[in-house]
Amino acid sequence: MTENTSVVLARRPQGKPQPEDFQLSQSVLPTSLKPGQLLLKNHFISLDAGFRNWMDEGSGDAVLPAMAIDAPVMGLVLGQVEQTEHKQYTVGDWIMARLAWQQYSITDASDFLIKVPVDDGYPPNYFLGVLGDTGLSAYFGMLDIGKPSDGETVLVSAAGGAVGSIAGQIATLKGARAVGIAGGAAKCARLVAELGYAACIDHHGDVAAQLAEHCPEGVDVYFDNVGGPLLETVLDHIALGARIALCGAVATYGDPQPGPSNLFQLTTREARMEGFFAHTQVERYPAARAELAGWLEQGKIVAPEYRLHGIEQVGPAFCDLFAGRNFGKTVVEL
C-alpha cells in the first residue's frame, strides 16, 4: 500500500494566490494499473504562473478544464515510470507531463506527456526549465515572433523569470541589446551581472522615464510575460515595425483588467502583437532543445534555478512566482 501526497486547491485564489489557497491531501495508490496506464514517481514539480488561469470558476478552455476545489492542482511534473501497462513506456523512462501536483501520478498517456531524453547527460530538471516548456517558450517566442536582429532593442518583462531569463539571453546572443524589466534594484543588478542584460528597468520606479532612458530609439521587440498596465506603458515606446510576443500575462491572471487604451499604437507604428504557446509545437522540441543545449555547453547561456524541497513547498513556491521571489526557473524537488 503506497501513500500518495497531493496538493489540492483548498479555495479559489482571489487575485494573487496565497499559500492558504492550497492544502496537502493523502490518498492511497491502487494496487494495480489498468491496461494502457502508467505510474509515474514525480521527482520535480514545475511551477508555472500560467496555471493560475484555470483556478477560477468557469475558467476551463480547450487546454484544461477549470480546476475543482479539493482536487489536486494541475501543473507540469517530471518523473520516472515506476510501473507500466502501456507498451510505449518502459520502467525508468523520464516523463514530463501536464499532471497534478502529486508525489505519484497515474496516467493513460492521453494527457500532454513527453518522454525526455535524460541520457543526453543534462540534469533531468533542465527538462522543466531551459530545455523544457519555459526555455522553449523563450526560444519560440523570441525567434519566431520577436526575430531580433543586430543592434535592435529587445525588452523583456519578468526578465528574471523562468522564461524571461532565457529570452533575454537569446536576444543578446542574436546581437540585440536586451533590456529587462524586474522588481527591485537587487534583482535588476543580478539581471545585468548574471544574465547579460544591457540594462534593467525597475518596475517599482517610473517605468516610462526609464524606458525613455534605456530605449531611446524605441522598443523593437517586446517579449511580454506580464501584460496589464505595463503593456500600455511599453506600447507608448514601441519603434516602427515592432514585434510584441505575448507569452504570459502574470499581472492579469485571476485579476482581469482593462487592456491598453493605446492599442492603436500598433497601427501608427505598423507593429505586430502575437500570442503563442510552446506546447503546441512539440514536433519542434528536439531541434530547439539541441540548439539550446549547444548554447549551454558553449557557455553562451546560463540556466538559473530557484529550487525548493518537499511537496509541502509546492503551494508556497507557486505563490512566490506572483510575488517575484524567484530568479530563474522555479521547481520543487520531491
Next chain:
Amino acid sequence: MTENTSVVLARRPQGKPQPEDFQLSQSVLPTSLKPGQLLLKNHFISLDAGFRNWMDEGSGDAVLPAMAIDAPVMGLVLGQVEQTEHKQYTVGDWIMARLAWQQYSITDASDFLIKVPVDDGYPPNYFLGVLGDTGLSAYFGMLDIGKPSDGETVLVSAAGGAVGSIAGQIATLKGARAVGIAGGAAKCARLVAELGYAACIDHHGDVAAQLAEHCPEGVDVYFDNVGGPLLETVLDHIALGARIALCGAVATYGDPQPGPSNLFQLTTREARMEGFFAHTQVERYPAARAELAGWLEQGKIVAPEYRLHGIEQVGPAFCDLFAGRNFGKTVVEL
C-alpha cells in the same frame, strides 16, 4: 485674383466631430508660384475618419502635426495641376495628396503626393476610393495580414465603410465567408445584397449573440476598422490561429478608452494582431491597383460611393463618417 475657399478647424471636436467644429474661410491665391511649387485645383475631397486623430491638442506624430485652430483641415484631396514651377509635374496631371480641405492647394511636392494614372480610363474619384488609399488599405490589410483562405470566416467591422466595403469583397473573392458588422437592419441588408457578405451583424443589437450565430466556428480573420469595446467582444470569438488586421479605430478617435481586458485571448488562441498603413507602401500601389482594377472590370467587386457636392458639405460629410451615414467611400465633389 483667384479666391480660395478653405474649411478650417473652428474648434477642437469633443468626441465625435460635429458640423459646427468646422467653418468656411476665404483667402486669395498668390499671383505667382515660387520655384518648385505647384498649384492644384481640387476636384474631390476625400473624407477619412483617421484624420480625426490629429484634431486634438498635442496629437502630432511622425505622420502629421496636430491641426491648428482656424487653419485649413488636413485630409486627402484629388485635383489637377493648374500651374506648375516643379519640373516633375505638368499642367493637367491628376494628383492625390495629403493636403488641406481647400478648393485650391499650393504645395512644393514635399507633402505626401501621388500622380494618379487617370488615363487608364477610371473615374478620377476611384483614386480616392477603391484604387486609392482606402481600397489599398483593404487590399494590403486583408491580403498581407488577414490572408484569408478557402472556407475561413472573415469578420469586417464598419463593413459598409470605404475600407470595409472593399475588404469584405476581397475576402469573398478569396473563398472566405465574409461576415460584416454595421449599424442598423437596413444597412445590414444592403451589405448582404450589394457587397456579397454572407451575413451581417447589427451592432445596435447583441453582438456576442450574433457572433455566436454567424461565426459558430470562430473568427479566423478580423479586419478591424472600429476598435473600442467591439474589439473586446470579437476577441472572445476568435478561432485558433486568428489574424486581426488593425486598420482603424473609429470608435476611439478623439475618445480614448480602455482596451480589451481579454488580450490574453491572443495567447490562448495563438493569434496575431497587426497594425498597418497603406501609405507607407507606395511602391506597391501600381501592382495592387492593377489587381483591384482587374476585379472591377470582371465585375468581381463593386465600388460603392457616398458623394456630396460643394465645399460647404466637406465638414458635414466628415461628421457623417462617425454617425455611420455613409455607404462606401465618402467624397465631396467640388
